[in-house]
Amino acid sequence: MMFWVTLVLLLQTTFSLGLIFLRTHSAKKTLAKPGQGYESKLLQWLNKPQLAFPFGILKAGAVRSRLISHWGSKLTTYTNFKGTDGFETLRDDPREIKGIIEKLASFDNEDKLEISGDHHNKKTLYGFFHPYCNAFGGGEKVLWKAVETTLDHDLNNVAIVYTGDVEASPKQILDSVMLKFDYKLDTSRIVFIYLKKRWLVDSNTWKHFTLVGQAFGSVVLTIEAILKCPPDIWCDTMGYPFGYPWVAHLLRIPIVTYTHFPVISTDMLDKLQKNLTLKNRLKYYYWKLFMCYYKHVGTYVTIATTNSTWTNNHINKIWTKSNSSIIYPPCSTEKLVDNFTSIDHRSNVGVVLAQFRPEKRHDLIIKSYAEYLKNRNETNTDKLLTLRFIGSTRSQADKAYVLELKQQVIKLDIPIDNIEFIIDCSYTEVKEHLFNSTYGINGMWNEHFGIAVVEYIAAGLIALVHASAGPYLDIVDKDIGYFFVDPSDPDYNKERGEQFPTLDKLFELTETLDTDSKLTKSKLGEKKALDKFSDEKFDVSWTDIVLHGLEKKDQ
Structure with a gap:
């Protein structure tokens, strides 16, 4: 009952206010246009900017838009950063004020001003x-x-x-x-x-x-x-x-x-x-x-x-x-492709490039890695895969999430040297890590696209990704990477479990790949990234x- 009351009140209040406004005002005229004779008021204020701004809440935005689109020269002046009415920056810029005054004063009546405003250099x-x-x-x-x-x-x-x-x-x-x-x-x-x-x-x-x-x-x-x-x-x-x-x-x-x-x-x-x-x-x-x-x-x-x-x-x-x-x-693939002919310089590292958020399922990757370590042949240390988590944090909640992941590593007895966390690094640093690694891992279920996965294949990494949504439908294929599922997936069933392995099994698979197989997958992934996901393709x-x-x- 509480839900329906809340829903009805929110929708009713929103639409009632909207209908009252739309019925009693010409909305576009009120909000998108500064109003008749605004030029005179603006000119008066510009000559004495210490006066209170002569436009109220319903007109101030329209005046700002008109200043940006018609009269202003230094457009960044019209930001409202740290401002109350948003025109403090303009008040502190005498040269910009002088320029606007000269433009406004160059016309001798409001009709010409309005004509100029609609058609001149808009x-x-x-x-x-x-x-x-x-x-x-x-x-x-x-x-x-x-x-x-x-x-x-x-x-x-x-x-x-x-x-x-x-x-x-x-x-x-x-x-x-x-x-x-x-x-x-x-x-x-x-x-x-x-x-x-x-x-x-x-x-x-x-x-x-x-x-x-x-x-x-x-x-x-x-x-x-x-x-x-x-x-x-x-x-x-x-x-x-x-x-x-x-x-x-x-x-x-x-x-x-x-x-x-x-x-x-x-x-x-x-x-x-x-x-x-x-x-x-x-x-x-x-x-x-x-x-x-x-x-x-x-x-x-x-x-x-x-x-x-x-x-x-x-x-x-x-x-x-x-x-x-x-x-x-x-996906800036042009900046990631280095036309390599060998992968000898790459370390046996799996990169996880993703913002530190729970839906990216870093915890699943860590848990799968612990299972991989538990089952692997310890004498084969030269082929041991290590992990590198790289990502940004947006808030204190994200930072707390990183600490939880580090605690999970300790709790699962994963050697500290096997997993590295790199937070909020530059794009240049990200590229260096990609160029020096062999695998790119994406654990999210139904990742709607997956820019990081494209960056993996563009940089020559072999993709180990979840078999769903963008990575599965748009980016990775069997020639350039491998798919996995997990019993924790919301849509997991016996059929999917038989079709795809779990991530820990892919980690084991990495130890069986020879150099030629890795190079072939890397080069095919690089080509696909350039053809389909470049910045130039987005521009077009x-x-x-x-x-x-x-x-x-x-x-």
Whole structure:
């Protein structure tokens, strides 16, 4: 009963407020346009910036957008980093203020100002909604490559990046992008808009009914972004679809989505149906109702893209009108291929490249490794496989998770020299570890794509991956790697157990491979990575599907 009351109240409150607003206002005029005569107010304030900013909460964002798209020269000035109204940076930049005053003063009436504003040197604002843009996982790699491609496509394109990383300055974030991903961005056309309500989409905020709670939180976060700086095009590169109706109704702009995984899938519903206890029956109806609304929000999408075959199949089942396309993530394979002709320099090391999060199943890999050590022939020490875990941590919870893994190693009596943990290292260091190792391991069940797996094969590593989703359907085949399953898998059954070995058996298999077999698999994997998963391939796909797609719809 508590669940239904909570759900009804949340949905009723959200939609009631939305309907009242939409019925009593011209929403687009209110939020996306600064209002008639805004130029005079702005000019007066610019001449005396010590005065209070003359625009309220419903207009301040529209004024910021207009400054970025029409009048501003130093676009990064319009960030709201550490700001109350978001214009402190502009107040401290006399040269930028002088430039705007000169542009505004060069016209002699408001009509001409409005004409100039609509047609003269207008920039297009792409709003990239990615509240965790400073996390530097696979999703963030997609974000920053999409930003780079969008900016390179047209000099009048500007990237508005909506982030909840309120403690990280724009410079710190962009420096990290260069360090982690080695992307060279035109930073003069990137504006960070900081969101204060990110805690509402954190799963830890919603201990119960997490799906509904995060959906509600994403709506609030979306509205916050719109109020602070309405864009011309909404690009959700993280996966918060429940704000789409608000973007569509309030701004009337195109919505582009890049989905890494569905919020809820038919697989989740099917699993519950197989065991319909009273608790599961209630959860089934909860998820079914949630799925209905998830289907609805998809009707607002202009261009839908996904990262893999598995995700695309699910999205096309759910968003039946979206006609979603696959754009494989940018995996920087060009930077990883070294055209090696020998693997003699490589150590007998298995690399696990993944953010330190429980769903990556580091614990399963450690447990399987302990089983491998227990069963192996100890006299064969020259072929002993060792492990190297490499990944980033986003929070204190992630750091605590690393400590738990280290405790697990001790508890299982694994020699300390056999497993190494490397945390938050640079992209250059990651490449060095890949080039000096032989195997790449991925333990996640239903990894929706698996950028790290592509990086493995591009760097010449032999892939040992779970037989599900992206690694199984899109990346690895029998010529370049090996698959495993585990009895702990949610979909494990006798048939899959007979078809695929467990990970500890693959560890044993590594000791039987000769040098020629390793080299053959390495070279075939390298070629596949270049042909299918390069940054250049992402550039072409993003440009053709998204940027050209938007241009066609605008005609």
